[in-house]
Amino acid sequence: MKLDDLDTPALLLDLEAMERNLAKMAAFFAQGPTRLRPHYKNHKSPVLARRQIDAGAIGMTCATLSEAEALVSNGITDILLSTELAGEPKIRRFVDLARLGELKAIVDNAKGAAALGVEARARGQAPQVLVNINVGQNRTGITPGEPAAELAQRARAEGLNVHGLMGYEGHLGHLPDGPDKERAYGEAMRTLMDSRSLVEARGIPVEIVSAGGTGTYRLSSRFPQITESQAGSYLLMDTNYASTCTDFDKALTVLATVISKTGEERLVVDAGLKSISGELGMPVLKSRDGLHLRKLNAEHGVIDIVGPHASLDVGDRIEIWVQYSDATVNLHDCMYGIRNGKVEEVFTLHG
């Protein structure tokens, strides 16, 4: 299928860049001891998840139950659900799903652990859980140290199968590489390891320690006690991550069509914030000197003509780098895999 036959806006994946990213990260984690359990929320493609597993990943991390359900229905069943469960509907869905595979939930408070325990016991199950510890992101996660150990013990008393700990240092992922980042990372991980010791001191073996994202993946080798990394953004690489993490190649764009050119000041394309996210910053054009994407309306992208530029007119195509892959993938039903200017694969997105 030719690229010209695609209607726009369309989400494009550069297959060669993606494959380089896949191989590079797989080679890093093949050294061990930490293994890779990449985040599914970044691409939402069961086919790409399977390729990550074929390249050595031990399973997937999911942000939502819908994502976990999509993976299970595609035969991928070793899953860490990295968002706390709350509310009866979700807890019921999780316990249902956990019968089908090696699902691991996280808990960061006694009330959540108790609610999960009640449902699980009523169904004769003992779901695997990790205790989520706040290592400095100040979002979710229980206070490290004794409160974390206490929660591990309570979760076990609720009949949950406490398998280990999660400590996601999301506040560090986008810092530039250097001593400041290394110091902050060391502090966060020592906090996690101290909690690990306290949990084990209560007779609860810690088999899993999950931490890390694309922005800190290399530092994980300094803490061999980290058993798995959640890094996921490396595969598609958006411009947001690429600004601080240069190890991987940007692979994701939105293809748009010029729909309006009424003078020499601007072009308007058919990709707006309903097809490319501006939540974390303005996306930029892939390779168009003299043009500047200034504004995203719902269905329009407004491009200022700011200097000498390749002549573009109504009907011509233009690619825009995805600035934030998680939120942009979420706006599409499929992603087109491109090689040598042709559509080689269509990845349907689920979850």
Next chain:
Amino acid sequence: MKLDDLDTPALLLDLEAMERNLAKMAAFFAQGPTRLRPHYKNHKSPVLARRQIDAGAIGMTCATLSEAEALVSNGITDILLSTELAGEPKIRRFVDLARLGELKAIVDNAKGAAALGVEARARGQAPQVLVNINVGQNRTGITPGEPAAELAQRARAEGLNVHGLMGYEGHLGHLPDGPDKERAYGEAMRTLMDSRSLVEARGIPVEIVSAGGTGTYRLSSRFPQITESQAGSYLLMDTNYASTCTDFDKALTVLATVISKTGEERLVVDAGLKSISGELGMPVLKSRDGLHLRKLNAEHGVIDIVGPHASLDVGDRIEIWVQYSDATVNLHDCMYGIRNGKVEEVFTLHG
């Protein structure tokens, strides 16, 4: 169905507020001469579109071909597509669809008009078009005056059925009411009417003049030559519009569940920017003193506890006002119609 049975995040529509908005806007346009052709992009529900038509709307305005296709397949066929068509795939889809109803496209440049004309002639059709004129928004739209009249003539020469003009004053919708807004509105509409005279002077009757949104609907009565208004946001009303347009009631929230509370500083809910848009600004909580929604991550909303507040814990529900309805509706597959605390209807969203 009880609200408690809904899983979260869920998009909720207050049916009574929506019905008041529907009736109020219908009463305004029932006076004429301008009629209402509301924008579908705001709610994406064919059922709500049908209610707008039953209340007097003459048809619908759509932002995308997918939206128009969704309406046609639900039996609503009098549609203005308010975004220029470009590229073969879209032009082909439009000409296919135009056989099934009273579809109107817009053109703002000669190249686009020619491309549509070629395809239409090859299929033995003469699609209806409006000439889109830039009345000050500086996004799309041809220069008013002679360039607009010239384009109308060229479009007719291409075999297109030129029915009138569109001049969307989107730059004025969010200005506060008052003399400055009225003056700017008057200038924009006089520009449009001057172009209208020039088009008619070339022997092309102008049957349709489409202008206006929710933020300027009342001013349209000053220009009886405006035959139809595109106002659409009035139905669901988000907090973005409500800040300047107080005639309608906010009707749209996202229901979220508290998933984490690990101290007295914050709560975290399961609604992030994948379920409620922050593209135009941060949404606010519906009715929770002492709580402040500070941040949206992909799947997390972080709420700071800033003062005395109703006791909320893990598993409790909270509603967040939608800040930008277009982009938020786009993140959901359905919208739950609520009356007296119960789910009365489920609106599936299409397009």
